[in-house]
Amino acid sequence: MNRIYYTRPSITQKEIDYATDAVTFGWGDRCYEYIVKFEELFKNHLGVDYAIATSSCTGAIHLGLAALGVGLGDEVILADINWIASAAPITYLGAKPVLVDVDKDSWCIDYKKIEEAITEKTKAIIAVHIYGNLCDMDELIKIGEKHNIPIIEDSAEAIGSVYKGKKAGSIGEFGTFSFHGTKTITTGEGGMFVTNDKALYEKVLTLSNHGRSKTQTKQFWPDMVGFKYKMSNVQAAIGCAQVERIDGLIDKKRQIFKWYEAKLKSLPVKLNPENEDCHPGYWMPTMVIDENVKFDREILLKEFKDNNIDGRVFFWPLSMVREGDFIQRNPNPVAYSLYKRAMNLPSYNDMAEDEVDRVVKCVKSTLYCRDNRA
Numbered sequence: 399m400n401r402i403y404y405t406r407p408s409i410t411q412k413e414i415d416y417a418t419d420a421v422t423f424g425w426g427d428r429c430y431e432y433i434v435k436f437e438e439l440f441k442n443h444l445g446v447d448y449a450i451a452t453s454s455c456t457g458a459i460h461l462g463l464a465a466l467g468v469g470l471g472d473e474v475i476l477a478d479i480n481w482i483a484s485a486a487p488i489t490y491l492g493a494k495p496v497l498v499d500v501d502k503d504s505w506c507i508d509y510k511k512i513e514e515a516i517t518e519k520t521k522a523i524i525a526v527h528i529y530g531n532l533c534d535m536d537e538l539i540k541i542g543e544k545h546n547i548p549i550i551e552d553s554a555e556a557i558g559s560v561y562k563g564k565k566a567g568s569i570g571e572f573g574t575f576s577f578h579g580t581k582t583i584t585t586g587e588g589g590m591f592v593t594n595d596k597a598l599y600e601k602v603l604t605l606s607n608h609g610r611s612k613t614q615t616k617q618f619w620p621d622m623v624g625f626k627y628k629m630s631n632v633q634a635a636i637g638c639a640q641v642e643r644i645d646g647l648i649d650k651k652r653q654i655f656k657w658y659e660a661k662l663k664s665l666p667v668k669l670n671p672e673n674e675d676c677h678p679g680y681w682m683p684t685m686v687i688d689e690n691v692k693f694d695r696e697i698l699l700k701e702f703k704d705n706n707i708d709g710r711v712f713f714w715p716l717s718m719v720r721e722g723d724f725i726q727r728n729p730n731p732v733a734y735s736l737y738k739r740a741m742n743l744p745s746y747n748d749m750a751e752d753e754v755d756r757v758v759k760c761v762k763s764t765l766y767c768r769d770n771r772a
């Protein structure tokens with residue numbers, strides 16, 4: 399029985415050819431060629447004015463928050479259910495993450511819980527489109543405008559996700575993406591900062607290059623203390639090939655989700671929600687077991703392991719894994735109920751329908767096994 403990975407990149411001859419070209423010829427005068435091309439292709443895909451390739455999404459968030467002026471003693475609001483990469487850059491700047499509860503259907507930040515967490519120290523709200531599901535951007539933008547707080551989109555998981563006709567990451571003050579090997583498109587490690595705000599773009603560009611302004615004519619003259627979060631030309635070459643294939647990569651994510659949806663239909667589970675306004679990119683097909691059904695995710699993890707399938711648990715509440723580190727003003731009951739009942743399901747580009755069947759079989763046998771029956 400072959401191993402079923404929870405995710406795996408799709409690398410074709412195109413990626414190999416571009417990377418080979420970059421590593422052979424992409425030096426000296428040509429050392430930025432693929433980086434510039436990758437930024438152009440990604441901008442066109444997303445429909446934004448400015449993009450900066452970075453070494454990671456974590457770095458892109460750090461740069462963007464720094465450019466917005468987030469600093470010592472400030473607060474930044476985000477959902478309690480998240481990977482720590484969305485919260486860590488806040489702490490790099492001496493600010494504190496403030497964790498609010500999630501919506502039970504979208505698993506993203508619950509906009510109705512945001513205003514009670516806002517203080518005069520709140521400098522930004524990070525909307526993370528978790529597992530490719532979409533945050534309620536209209537409501538978030540409304541809250542942002544009312545309180546004069548920028549809304550940021552961490553879209554690392556939301557390539558292919560579309561909210562009311564706009565691509566995730568193109569709506570807020572700025573958006574960030576990750577091209578880590580597990581994401582929908584990859585450069586091994588890598589990220590992207592995107593925005594439609596020219597001044598913000600220029601500030602981040604300067605910060606990303608050790609504070610050297612594009613207009614500075616003196617050599618080795620930093621105009622401020624910045625960071626070093628640049629992507630290499632070889633990585634960007636792989637990225638160019640991936641963006642050229644992006645529609646197909648997104649289509650396959652959707653296809654795999656549709657397989658799961660059809661095969662899990664009769665079970666007491668909910669999958670990533672889709673409606674007229676919100677079309678997820680389905681980076682990670684995810685199921686949440688209904689509350690009235692007894693479920694222990696350890697049993698499913700063991701079943702997966704016995705069948706040579708990677709199991710991947712839903713993110714824990716950050717307030718649980720880093721208890722005391724971050725601010726939590728109110729209880730987050732949805733987050734604390736959700737994570738225990740949820741699991742990500744494997745999906746990678748060359749996954750076949752019979753592999754989806756193997757995963758579904760494990761889910762079924764776990765839900766109906768003796769230990770799990772109520």
Ligand SMILES: *Cc1c(COP(=O)(O)O)cnc(C)c1O
Nearest residue numbers: 454455456483484554555576578
């Ligand atoms: C993967 C991920 C990140 C981190 O990306 P890196 O490129 O590894 O820094 C940040 N935010 C979210 C939502 C992610 O899924």
